Amino acid sequence: MKRTLNSIIGLLVVAVFAAGTASGQNPALVDAAKKEGGKVVIYGSLESDSMDAVNKVFQKKTGIQVEYWRASATKVMDRALSEYRAGKPGFDIILTNDNPMQLMLKEGIFAKYDSPSAKEFPKDAIDPNLGPRYRNVIIGVLYNKSQISPADAPKSLEDLVNPKYKGKLVMPDPTQHTTTTQWVASLHKLMGKEKADKYVRDLAAMKPILVESLLPAAERVSTGETPIAITYVKYAFIFGKKGAPLDHVRLPKMMGDGHYLTLGNKAQHPNAGKAFIDFFLGAESMKMIAQLGEFVNRKGVYPPLPDADKIQFVEMVDLDKKGFAEKKKEYTEIFLK
Amino acid sequence: MNDRSIAVGRALPAWGGLARLVLFFTQPVNLVFAGIAAIIAFLALYPSFFLLYGSLTDAPLGVPGHFTLRNYVQAYTDPTAYRLILTSFLFGIGASALSVFLALTLAWITIRTNAPYRRLFELTAIVPNILPPILISISWVLLLNPSNGLINVILVRLFGLTTAPFNIYSLPGLIFVEGLILTPLAFLIISAALKSMDPSLEESAKTLGSGEMGVATRITFPLMRPAILAAGTLNFVRAVESFDTPAIIALPARIEVFTTKIWREALGSFPTNHNLAAAYGVGILIIALLFVYLYRKFTSQIESFSTVTGKGFRPHQIDLGGWRYLASGVALSLLTMMVILPILLLMLVSILPYYHVPTWQTWQNLTLSNFHFALENQRVFRAFGNSIFLAVGGATLCMGIAALTAYLTIRTKIAARGLLEGLVFIPWAFPGTALALGLLWAYVDFPIPIYGTIWIIMIAYVTRFLPYGLRAVTSTIIQIHKELEEASTVCGAGFFATFRRILVPMMRPGIMAGWIILATTFMREFSATLFLYSPGSEALGPLLYFLYLDGMRGRVAAIGLIISLISVILIAIAQRLSRWDKR
Numbered sequence: 008m009k010r011t012l013n014s015i016i017g018l019l020v021v022a023v024f025a026a027g028t029a030s031g032q033n034p035a036l037v038d039a040a041k042k043e044g045g046k047v048v049i050y051g052s053l054e055s056d057s058m059d060a061v062n063k064v065f066q067k068k069t070g071i072q073v074e075y076w077r078a079s080a081t082k083v084m085d086r087a088l089s090e091y092r093a094g095k096p097g098f099d100i101i102l103t104n105d106n107p108m109q110l111m112l113k114e115g116i117f118a119k120y121d122s123p124s125a126k127e128f129p130k131d132a133i134d135p136n137l138g139p140r141y142r143n144v145i146i147g148v149l150y151n152k153s154q155i156s157p158a159d160a161p162k163s164l165e166d167l168v169n170p171k172y173k174g175k176l177v178m179p180d181p182t183q184h185t186t187t188t189q190w191v192a193s194l195h196k197l198m199g200k201e202k203a204d205k206y207v208r209d210l211a212a213m214k215p216i217l218v219e220s221l222l223p224a225a226e227r228v229s230t231g232e233t234p235i236a237i238t239y240v241k242y243a244f245i246f247g248k249k250g251a252p253l254d255h256v257r258l259p260k261m262m263g264d265g266h267y268l269t270l271g272n273k274a275q276h277p278n279a280g281k282a283f284i285d286f287f288l289g290a291e292s293m294k295m296i297a298q299l300g301e302f303v304n305r306k307g308v309y310p311p312l313p314d315a316d317k318i319q320f321v322e323m324v325d326l327d328k329k330g331f332a333e334k335k336k337e338y339t340e341i342f343l344k
Numbered sequence: 345m346n347d348r349s350i351a352v353g354r355a356l357p358a359w360g361g362l363a364r365l366v367l368f369f370t371q372p373v374n375l376v377f378a379g380i381a382a383i384i385a386f387l388a389l390y391p392s393f394f395l396l397y398g399s400l401t402d403a404p405l406g407v408p409g410h411f412t413l414r415n416y417v418q419a420y421t422d423p424t425a426y427r428l429i430l431t432s433f434l435f436g437i438g439a440s441a442l443s444v445f446l447a448l449t450l451a452w453i454t455i456r457t458n459a460p461y462r463r464l465f466e467l468t469a470i471v472p473n474i475l476p477p478i479l480i481s482i483s484w485v486l487l488l489n490p491s492n493g494l495i496n497v498i499l500v501r502l503f504g505l506t507t508a509p510f511n512i513y514s515l516p517g518l519i520f521v522e523g524l525i526l527t528p529l530a531f532l533i534i535s536a537a538l539k540s541m542d543p544s545l546e547e548s549a550k551t552l553g554s555g556e557m558g559v560a561t562r563i564t565f566p567l568m569r570p571a572i573l574a575a576g577t578l579n580f581v582r583a584v585e586s587f588d589t590p591a592i593i594a595l596p597a598r599i600e601v602f603t604t605k606i607w608r609e610a611l612g613s614f615p616t617n618h619n620l621a622a623a624y625g626v627g628i629l630i631i632a633l634l635f636v637y638l639y640r641k642f643t644s645q646i647e648s649f650s651t652v653t654g655k656g657f658r659p660h661q662i663d664l665g666g667w668r669y670l671a672s673g674v675a676l677s678l679l680t681m682m683v684i685l686p687i688l689l690l691m692l693v694s695i696l697p698y699y700h701v702p703t704w705q706t707w708q709n710l711t712l713s714n715f716h717f718a719l720e721n722q723r724v725f726r727a728f729g730n731s732i733f734l735a736v737g738g739a740t741l742c743m744g745i746a747a748l749t750a751y752l753t754i755r756t757k758i759a760a761r762g763l764l765e766g767l768v769f770i771p772w773a774f775p776g777t778a779l780a781l782g783l784l785w786a787y788v789d790f791p792i793p794i795y796g797t798i799w800i801i802m803i804a805y806v807t808r809f810l811p812y813g814l815r816a817v818t819s820t821i822i823q824i825h826k827e828l829e830e831a832s833t834v835c836g837a838g839f840f841a842t843f844r845r846i847l848v849p850m851m852r853p854g855i856m857a858g859w860i861i862l863a864t865t866f867m868r869e870f871s872a873t874l875f876l877y878s879p880g881s882e883a884l885g886p887l888l889y890f891l892y893l894d895g896m897r898g899r900v901a902a903i904g905l906i907i908s909l910i911s912v913i914l915i916a917i918a919q920r921l922s923r924w925d926k927r
Contacts, residue, residue: 081614093788226897
């Protein structure tokens with residue numbers, strides 16, 4: 008009887024441990040996190056629906072509460088750096104895109120943590136300091152299928168400067184929207200410097216309708232106000248899911264930005280932070296985020312967007328403060344004069 | 345004369361100064377002045393100090409830097425800045441003038457005439473102040489864009505036109521939308537002043553043979569000058585510093601205004617250049633202070649605006665006869681533009697899975713999922729609770745300070761009273777996000793642990809929006825004749841009794857107007873809140889902002905409509921409390 012009981016207890020311990028590791032969780036870390044107060048504070052720019060879906064499962068599995076402060080990447084950086092410099096960092100984890108993450112890294116606000124979940128990411132998607140680039144936000148060309156048939160739609164970036172599309176293109180203002188400044192400045196990675204320089208001038212000569220950011224560009228295509236947009240490819244899925252007649256141009260290569268999540272070196276809940284990072288980079292969480300339209304980097308996980316697995320991702324160049332200022336000035340001359 | 349008497353003689357002026365100081369503080373009104381001045385100076389100067397310091401240094405706040413004038417050189421030596429200031433000036437004047445014109449028309453019809461449904465119109469006119477300005481701008485883009493704006497589509501189909509008759513992407517379009525956004529604030533200030541107006545001058549004019557329209561143009565409107573100027577001043581500065589409407593309407597039209605430049609070079613740069621933003625803020629501060637000065641100059645002959653005297657009165661109501669239906673028609677058409685069309689558009693957006701020009705197919709795909717989200721989500725509930733607390737508590741606190749400040753700056757002869765009014769405007773001149781950073785720096789290490797709590801947001805609101813409350817109440821206190829206070833003092837009442845029993849009841853329309861402006865603004869404020877809230881103290885403004893950021897217009901519209909409903913209930917209660925004819 009005693010042996011049977013011991014076997015059952017042994018099996019239960021193994022089962023609990025297996026369940027823990029399958030979801031990317033280290034039970035010891037979770038216990039330590041609960042002793043710290045059982046919560047983790049995250050400042051980030053990941054869309055709230057994606058974050059809510061992940062948090063719900065994480066909280067259910069670990070009992071650790073997630074407090075998420077959502078803002079744009081620049082605001083996340085501004086607040087994190089201001090609090091850190093004042094000696095009162097309120098965050099345990101920062102979760103945002105490459106450029107601000109690199110800047111915050113230079114300011115020395117992060118701790119290095121090698122999550123066991125990182126091994127499921129391609130080696131070229133792992134930054135030695137920030138960890139895995141968990142998702143890419145990819146900029147491409149979207150069009151409204153009820154206004155332009157797939158046969159008449161542009162087939163390449165070069166097609167966008169065809170006079171027949173004049174007045175039909177919307178894009179974020181590269182003199183104002185930082186990611187678009189970066190995208191235009193990175194075009195040489197797709198077409199070489201000489202061709203890219205000419206292309207930027209040709210694109211400006213098309214007098215595209217300029218908007219505030221990538222979302223209003225996609226919204227204008229979904230409402231039918233403008234038929235073609237340079238914007239995030241994921242919006243084809245996000246708006247398409249609601250019924251908007253959107254498709255993306257199958258460009259051979261597309262540029263975008265990588266996103267990371269990293270532990271703060273003055274985190275008040277470091278163990279909860281580590282437990283969250285383990286879970287977030289795990290298979291279950293990455294699949295949930297991909298199902299909501301994100302291009303995650305975990306091997307073999309794709310968003311439910313046609314030909315998503317065929318997209319070749321090219322990371323945009325990093326610009327520093329001076330680089331951004333120079334490019335914005337240059338594009339003001341080209342796009343606004 | 346011995347040494348001692350020489351010493352006493354020297355000391356006497358010093359003792360005299362001290363005696364005057366002691367005497368100064370024995371007067372209750374001076375004590376109140378000192379208290380209010382200390383509160384306002386602290387609220388305004390403490391965070392602004394960090395911003396002003398930031399504008400004169402080459403490093404971000406918190407990092408040791410060097411003194412520099414580079415930010416001012418960069419901001420004000422570029423010739424384009426002045427061209428854009430001129431565009432902003434035209435935009436500001438246009439939007440402000442339109443808002444005052446619409447507000448004056450609506451206020452006159454709803455307060456001074458017997459037009460049918462005037463009470464309903466009065467309540468409805470405030471609704472646009474409840475909606476986030478960005479939603480109103482988007483609504484008008486969906487109605488009047490030249491490609492598929494709903495009104496344009498209908499007119500093109502109805503009249504067989506070849507091109508769309510309206511183009512929102514133009515300077516007139518920009519002025520039109522901003523003017524509509526700004527109208528409720530002007531309406532509240534002007535209608536409060538109209539409610540406080542004694543009709544004796546109007547009646548004298550009528551006795552002397554003037555017609556109703558003559559009375560309105562020659563007596564009523566000139567007497568409204570302080571309120572018109574107050575509304576015009578506030579709305580001009582609001583338009584000049586606004587970014588949302590220009591971003592949505594001016595950018596596609598390739599019209600640049602001053603805030604576009606601030607955004608490109610400072611707030612939207614990477615990393616954000618708060619030092620430069622603060623240097624630009626100082627420029628806006630000078631414009632705002634100039635307008636405060638002009639306002640004070642234009643209303644310095646305050647006795648001539650004092651129409652509320654010791655005699656009992658009921659504001660004069662004009663019987664329009666058969667014309668009253670036309671007046672209602674005018675009010676209805678103005679409210680259609682200001683409220684009904686944008687609200688209808690929001691209702692449509694809230695029940696469509698994604699926005700598009702409706703077709704027959706559309707009606708089969710309508711959904712209530714956005715309202716389900718709003719009514720079932722815990723986070724939305726918490727945000728509503730926080731925002732109602734901030735709106736009611738913040739507006740009440742703000743109006744308490746504003747009423748006392750208005751009294752002290754208008755009614756007393758205390759030296760430096762004008763400075764007090766100037767102080768109020770300092771934080772208002774900085775862009776919202778820049779001020780939020782100043783507040784963060786001011787309070788992150790404050791001895792009382794308010795950073796990371798809801799109280800930091802309350803302080804931010806009072807600091808930033810006190811000018812709204814002050815303007816609303818100042819324009820009504822100007823109308824109250826001094827004889828009422830003098831009578832109270834003669835009867836032996838002290839400062840507090842006179843203020844509480846005489847002035848507060850007389851200023852009630854202005855206080856309530858300011859309270860409504862502030863409460864509705866606080867219900868949806870986001871630019872300062874976004875930077876200061878912590879996950880537990882999330883208010884509706886940031887919630888709407890991130891939903892918008894995530895492309896969920898349907899949810900934003902649904903929550904926006906619920907906010908409107910709650911705010912209308914709050915306003916109805918507030919108006920009932922302030923109505924002169926119910927007392």
